[in-house]
Amino acid sequence: MSKSICVITNPKSGTNSNDANAIDRVMAILGDQAQLIETDPESGFEGAVEKALEQGCATIVAAGGDGTIVGISSLLLDKDVTMGVLPLGTFNFFARGLGIPEDPEEAARALLHGEPKKISVGSVNGQIFLNNASLGVYPVILKNREATYKHWGRSRIVAHISMLKTFLQFDRVLKIRIMSEGVEKTIETPLVFVARSSYQLDMFNLEGEDAIKEDNFAVFTAVSQGRYTMLKNVWRLVRRTMKQGRDFDLYKVQELDIDTGRKEELVAFDGEKAKMKTPLEFRMHTDALRILVPKEGA
Template sequence: MLQSPDLAAAPADPAPSADLGRVAVIANRKSGTNARDNAAIERAMKAFGTERARRYSWTPGKDPDGSMRRLVETAIREGAQTVVSAGGDGTAMAVAQAVLDTETTFAALPLGTFNYFSRGLGLPEEAGEAAAALMRARRHRIRVGMVNGKVFLNNASLGIYPAILKQRESVYARYGRHRIMAHWSVAKTFLRFQRPMRLTLDADGRVQSRRTPLLFVSRSAFQLERFGLSGAGAISDDSFAVLMGRGDTRADLFRTALRMVTRTAVEGRDYDFIAARRLTVDMRKARALVAYDGEKSLARPPFDFRMSDRMLNILIPEPDTEDA
């Protein structure tokens, strides 16, 4: 099993948390293809134990944070001691945001398109196997990333990546939620690229101006290592890995994207990297599209990236659960 470096320093309880108490499984009706497979969720429910697990359905609307918070409050009021997201990274982020201000334990099942968060914890990609692994997991307390009060578990970004997510929505609506369609949305966004952003960054008191097509603030060592990018060490040190793309043209973007896919992107040529515990980003625009764990919204700068003050109780599987 891959033990995620971003959580390596988090303290664990002295004994495995085999008793999760009552479990609330929050399923997102609009997540990736597996989320529409009721059999997959039922296998997870069976692994948790039908006598202890209860399923709740969530459909993101105009106020996804508010609706999720109310749903989690209901689950806790009805006795849930562990709240499990059953969707993709966006669903996991929404549940984590709602759980953060409570003492409830949080976990995630991989039922989305990419599932970087659950995969980064070493969970199997099949829902029933992931649930069984969580039953043998330990509780850890971690800090999560936040930007202007919004929780993110994997990354938050400005520039070309939020534009890709916007394009992806229309592609998914027409062709369905498949990874190949996600890659096609990348190409379409690059073809429409106009010019890099002009940003002013304050990273732990170090101020600099940058011209970049992408600012990528990561809290996922798994995601960085998957693409051969720098920053895993910074995350283990409880900092953000801040990556700034290089390139002024569409051709530059395509070259960098190809190098990322082939794990040949090089720091200093394709992107620049800095580590920061706190990052403030300003720009001249009145509003900008910002992405959080695959979701996006328009927000006003400046953008304040910091670690959460509160700790999130999270389940991380034991090393012997890889083949569970």
Template sequence: MRDTADKVDLSACRLCVIRNRGSGKQDDQADTIRAALQDRVAEFALRETSQGDQLGRLARQAVADGFDVIVAAGGDGTQSAVAGALAETDALMGVLPGGTFNYFARDLGVGETIEEGLETLLDARPRAVDVGRIGDLVFLNNVSLGAYPHILKTREGIYKRWGRSRMAAYWSVLVAMRRLRNPMRLTAIVEGRERRFTTALVFIARSAYQLEAFGLDGADAIRAGNLAVLIAKARKPLPLLRSALRLAFGFSAKDSDFDLIVTDSLTIETDRPRQLIAHDGEKTRMESPFHVQVRQGALRVLVPADGSNKTRDAQA
């Protein structure tokens, strides 16, 4: 991440909030956002949707409409969808966390709540951040193949029945692992060198905060502009379940559970021509081979102007 010194004069900005009404606990916070921002900017717009696949379209339209600052209000999937539209444009991105984990917001230090995010927006400076890309998709935290996309499918059903919570997310790991049967065979190509693996899970991380929360190595490599590619050594459900539980509760270590590859780009070829890919909590079916890379400094995001970290301060 690279910082720029100039503080943003929000009063001179045209600002558009893209809000996902389906994120988090679905509290209606539109009035809070409008009250905090409407009279503090040159022009204010709030565009909402309950359909996640419409977020990117709304963000691209906001860019086309000439808004200076485009704010994503929602969880990590919302942040990723908006970032995909804003990456490598002149627009500034604001972050209002409203999901279950909010890894991107926590990584930036803008806080974990809508209120903390609004406080950041009102006294902010831009920071150029790296993003990941797999094919045409931008990701902020991670992409994964194998078990994790199926965990997400299971999680959706559990959320619908029991509501969103971190405990429900962890429970979905247990349920999904029971259904895991066949590991993947894949080839990872890094700088022309091929490495072959048989594994049930590939986890490609771009969030240093998330890796540290999971107790995994690779955070420093991410801060240096790389990907941390974690390939599970476990091939069968029971040992993979142990690894997943240790990871979920922060007790994992790469030496015992994962092979670690550090690189800024790689290609992954799988034994199946199409795979379900998880990216920042969303799912997309894509064709092998998968080309993954870091796009350095591709996204300009608003962070606290004084260099403070609201996430760290709140935990202190």
């Protein structure tokens, strides 16, 4: 008998729960209407999603961190299926932005009583992202963070310490050419941050939420004034006192091309990273993903 809910989990994903039985408790709440599908090294997310579609699942649930969620969501764009989210990662920005509880059992109950909503997503060189994509210092932070996780384990405090260490060592400034809607500009910056999550912006008291609500990107470029200024801006970010013009410049656009003058550039997207050919092409996909969110007022 086919199940109406398929829960896809990535065994390699980080978890925000110390209880190894979190998935078992989730499946108990979802009941007989749900089945669990684990990804395997050979077929990855593609194989798991294909299996769920073959089973005729009306709802496909991504259980894991933001990397797992974006990997599964990219395979469900413009498909006649609803996606659900069970946040089991370190930061869970996407789920938190949708109002989905971080507690696995509460998130499972929210799934059962949720309602579908279409959302827009961004892409860079065809790679989907839900929260943000970036180049410059942030992809290096992710690279160093993975090495730190292997030694100290996954936690938010470890991630923050690794980030600070990277800022202390980072000394590369990008000279980039930005092209958007017929306008071209050349700037020097240590970081380009392309945001699609209003939750993250609100968390750090940054402008740009209006652009995201209008299905645009909020593009931040850090002011290039040396390592000391970068560290000072990290402190301002933590204190929620960043200011446009002084600390960063902000562009609100729906399409964006970035040329770094190199053949490839390391790009971060929703906690993952990959080398991509330049120029980098950022595009919007309007109402491309149908996802379960908690009912208003729940």
